[in-house]
Amino acid sequence: MTRQAGTAEDVREDDTPVLVERDGAVTILTLNRPDRRNAINRAMRKALKKELWRADADDEVNVVVLTGAGTSFCAGVDLPEALSGPPPAAEGPTPTHVLRGISKPVIAAVNGPCYTGGYELAVNCSFIFASERAEFADTHAQIGLLNGWGGSAVLPRMIGLPAAIQFILSGEPIDGATAARIGLANEVVPHDDLLDRSVAVAQRIAVGHPGAIRRMLRLLKEGAGTSLAHALALESEAAATYRADGADIGARYAKRRAQSD
Template structure:
């Protein structure tokens, strides 16, 4: 990867989020490994900023989200959350931004992915898990409720009975189980997690950018609709895309030609 950058440093002097560019792919790395990448205010702010930046950048077609060190994320930094202003005062949540942007966001889950971290992952377009990945939602166990979309997204991924067991028990599941029930798309040997994730990301980024973004929106909108409504959305999108897709295609062809020269 190239073009490594970092967000504003935190009080510890370390940036809460690392930003790396690899062609048309941006990799965002949650960077508090000493705290198992607990999501604090600085990280939330940086994550939202970089997601919006990626969404507005034509040179970014796919975002990959992962964690530094041995964890993806242990969830929200509870000591900080309990000692200061509520995260509700910060505007949109990171997961609302993940759902709102037009680019695919792939979660490369490299280790423990708990509670708020799990909610962040399930709001991504899909999950690729390491064999070291472990997923759990402990909200109910500690007397809290989902606030980042976990209870809405999970049943659509794994079905209602599996979601009920997962959320209410707080019992962790490994990457292989996550893949079996549909929480993760693939479980990969740990040392090859980023290689495989970037392989998928670059495959997506190599497609027609306008078609990829329109199909992503269509898939997300259709997933929560009846079959008849999803079919009507597809038919409408096909007509609309034909009417405005020529300019998008011309820009894509022009950019590819420039890269090849």
């Protein structure tokens, strides 16, 4: 099956702010306000958190892919709505709190412009695949705002402090190829192949042992940015407390051997 990112046939004309599709053990979440470049309003924030929590609680889901409808990934927060209503703090956890907190990998399939709050969504996913039409920018400082969804904390750990300073303070957009070169995106993918590639990698992860995948993801996230000694201690603790099933390991190993022959 060929999936095309952001084509008209993928976009349902309804008021659902986040579309949900299942492909085996993979859930695909699509931000669905294409006429507003998927700007994040209150309804979308609520729906996105709900669907992330739902995927995390579903034992049949192992990986999530997050993308955008239409020609954009996400233009950021719907600023006119945000400036006219109650502060987002009244809504509880932010979507990026949820992205960082859930136990399953989330792949951002960035199919177009990914700005400000949208960029913060993407960098709080487990990793990013970028379409050749992707464009990343952070305009918070340019318009008088600060990062509030983790961007200033996460980005330097991804691309280094000097590059993060330039990106966040200048507001200058970078394309998908540049994002991949500096380590913001894992890959830049031909636009029409973006969802196929993202779902294929998600499926590759999803066939792994669910418990081991979740524990390894937690170990990687907890060890990132710490000292080597602390990361090694976390690994030793995980190895001592993780309960492996020998029969299951043997069966999985035999299956992989048979597939590789």
